[in-house]
Amino acid sequence: DAGVIQSPRHEVTEMGQEVTLRCKPISGHDYLFWYRQTMMRGLELLIYFNNNVPIDDSGMPEDRFSAKMPNASFSTLKIQPSEPRDSAVYFCASSLPLIGKNIQYFGAGTRLSVL
Amino acid sequence: DAKTTQPNSMESNEEEPVHLPCNHSTISGTDYIHWYRQLPSQGPEYVIHGLTSNVNNRMASLAIAEDRKSSTLILHRATLRDAAVYYCILRASGTYKYIFGTGTRLKVLA
Numbered sequence: 197d198a199g200v201i202q203s204p205r206h207e208v209t210e211m212g213q214e215v216t217l218r219c220k221p222i223s224g225h226d227y228l229f230w231y232r233q234t235m236m237r238g239l240e241l242l243i244y245f246n247n248n249v250p251i252d253d254s255g256m257p258e259d260r261f262s263a264k265m266p267n268a269s270f271s272t273l274k275i276q277p278s279e280p281r282d283s284a285v286y287f288c289a290s291s292l293p294l295i296g297k298n299i300q301y302f303g304a305g306t307r308l309s310v311l
Numbered sequence: 312d313a314k315t316t317q318p319n320s321m322e323s324n325e326e327e328p329v330h331l332p333c334n335h336s337t338i339s340g341t342d343y344i345h346w347y348r349q350l351p352s353q354g355p356e357y358v359i360h361g362l363t364s365n366v367n368n369r370m371a372s373l374a375i376a377e378d379r380k381s382s383t384l385i386l387h388r389a390t391l392r393d394a395a396v397y398y399c400i401l402r403a404s405g406t407y408k409y410i411f412g413t414g415t416r417l418k419v420l421a
Contacts, residue, residue: 200354227407239355239398239411252408287354291407298343298407302354 200303202288208309214276217306220269221290229289229300230263230273239287245271246293278310315399320416323389331384331415333399338379341404346373346384348395349414355398358384394419 201220209215221228229244243253248265265271275282285307289300316334323329345360359373366373372385386393396414
């Protein structure tokens with residue numbers, strides 16, 4: 197298995213532009229998570245899905261951020277418009293629905309720089 | 312959400328055991344204790360987890376205090392590849408939500 201695949205690995209954009217980050221979870225995993233990592237705030241959970249349905253989006257910082265999961269093999273995190281403070285590494289993770297043995301598998305991340 | 316406290320950094324010599332502590336005094340009876348590590352420029356990866364009993368796997372051992380207010384991740388023989396940030400996380404039973412703390416940065420000396 198190729199693991200969780202994120203694209204692009206690096207994204208540089210200018211303030212005000214729309215940014216779309218993509219994630220392909222591990223096949224068969226029912227849960228998908230989006231995290232953001234910064235030096236100041238560490239790793240923060242933004243939102244997670246179960247069977248393509250958003251379950252908890254309480255970590256989404258503001259309305260500029262939106263996430264979708266149109267099918268079991270693809271999710272996007274969109275920032276519109278982007279701001280310099282959105283610069284961070286964004287991770288996607290997926291897991292099986294095994295409540296007693298919940299293991300999240302993380303992708304390599306997308307490093308976003310907003311100039 | 313229950314919180315964890317870890318030392319900011321630790322050092323170990325190569326091929327020696329490493330004990331990484333974690334305090335979680337507000338843990339509830341059904342919270343699972345998870346450990347992940349993050350190697351440089353990579354996403355976090357699972358290390359081990361437990362509920363009440365000590366656990367062993369090929370990567371590490373997890374020792375959980377009898378009152379569950381603290382736990383220790385044990386790497387039996389540290390290698391240079393084990394240099395990473397180690398996160399101790401509490402996960403409430405019935406949820407899939409992780410709250411990452413600041414972690415411990417482990418430096419392994421050759």
